Amino acid sequence: MARFILSDRGFLRAYERHNLQLVELLTTAPVMLPLPTAEGWEVPQLPEVNDLADWLGVSLATLHWLADTRCLESKWNRGKLRNYYYRPLAKKQGTIRLIEVPKPRLKGCQRQILTGILDHIPPHDAAHGFCRGRSIKSFADKHVGKQVVLRLDLQDFFPSVHGGRVQAVFRSLGFPASVADLLAGICTNSTPRDIWESLQFPQPQLRLTQWQYDNVHLPQGAPTSPALANLCAYRLDCRLSALARTVGADYTRYADDLAFSGGQDFSRAVRRFHVHASAIAMDEGFHVHFRKTRIMRRSARQRLAGLVVNQHANISRAEYDRLKATLHNCVRSGPSDQNRTGHTDFRAYLNGRISFIEMVNPARGAHLRRLFDRIPW
Structure with missing residues (x-):
């Protein structure tokens, strides 16, 4: 603005003719300007950046180091200077999932952002994953007893959410650009390339995965990532909910699992519908795992997130019988011989499986819990 004014000939002539003097430089203090829908949310x-540092309880230098807006994390050669631990996992399909776990100081700031900001922002009604008061069961309940169920899967859900979208979420809450940049930086990461060097995977697949993680993205392992992923997928949920209504269908989402169901109208349109739904997901910046797309009619088993929804949301009989047999064998001959899949904490694994069944089917869960309590650990 100053350069523009000083280059104006009319201003320069007036300045020389009237001997103008600079009396006071007026500046505007930054303020919070949330979107109208966000004005009632408690954030x-x-x-200012100083306010953010004080709120997180860190110095300005530490704040900028943790936010890493210059992506130095991907350039450090020594692990001690990095803010994340990295653990690559091989998935069944031959692809790679990278768990990025923040170190304690960064994780503390992320938890503060989660509890102080993100937990106060309501996700879309269709979102059921990582939402208080919602669960896998509430995700599946909407689709019980329907004539046809459509399941779509989003591939690499967290890495698909890039830093610009995260920054836009914080901007929509009213934070000035300088503060929103730092908040987004604390919650995102750019993965160092040397993480991939020791992995034994096909090079084309490895290059594609590496390219995704090179970009600033939501790290799977950070406490803020699930909530931010839901908020970044808000427009996706809006568009898919509207699309579902056009054919009288219901829509819910549990993280990267998308489910649609309906009656006769939806049954007739489902093959065209899943093409439109996939196009919307890709238009919103997500990747659809087409090999996992399933159209499930009432005459066959309709399965969502491990639950069968033909009559009511429940685990399959075969899965229940397998777990019950494992518990019986643990009671009879001890748990050491039953850990055939090599779980590091077999007791916690069994307890988690039983807790899940207790949520879905309390009667079956109670029977399994009684068996679990009899195991001689």
Whole structure:
């Protein structure tokens, strides 16, 4: 603005003719300017970078180091200077999932952002994953007893959410650009390339995965990532909900699992519908795992997120019988011989499986719990 004014000939002539003097430089203090729909949400007032540092309880230098807006994490050669631990996992399909676990200081700031900001922002009604008061069961309940169920899967859900979208979420809450940049930086990461060097995977697949993680993205392993992924997928949920209504269908999402169901109208349109739904997901920046797309009619088993929904949301009989047999064998001959899949904490694994069944089917869960309590650990 100053350069523009000083280059104006009319201003320069007036300045020389009237001997103008600079009396006071007027500046505007940064303020929070949330979108109208966000004005009622309880978020802290952090109009300046200093306010953010004080709120997180760190110095300005530490704040900029943790936010890493220059992507130095991907350039450090030594692990001690990095803010994340990295653990690559091979998936069944031959692809790679990278778990990026923040170190304690960064994780503390992320938890503060989660509890102080993100937990106060309501996700879309269709989102059921990582949402208080919702679960896999509530995700599946909408689709019980329907004539046809359509399941879509989003591939590499967290890495698909790039830093610009995360920054836009914080901007929509009213944070100035400088503060939103740092908040987004704390919650995102750019993965160092040397993480991939020791992995034994086909090079084309490895290059594609590496390219995704090179970009600033939501790290799977950070406490803020699930909530931010839901908020970044808000427009996706809006568009898919509207699309489902056009054919009288219901829509829910549990993280990267998308489910649609309906009656006769939806049954007739489902093959065209899944093409439109996939196009919307890709238009929103997500990748559809087409090999996992399933159209499930009432005459066959309709399965969502491990639950059968033909009559009511429940685990399959075969899965229940397998777990019951494992518990019986643990009671009879001890748990050491039953850990055939090599779980590091077999007791916690069994307890988690039983807790899941207790949520879905309390009667079956109670029977399994009684068996579990009899195991001689």
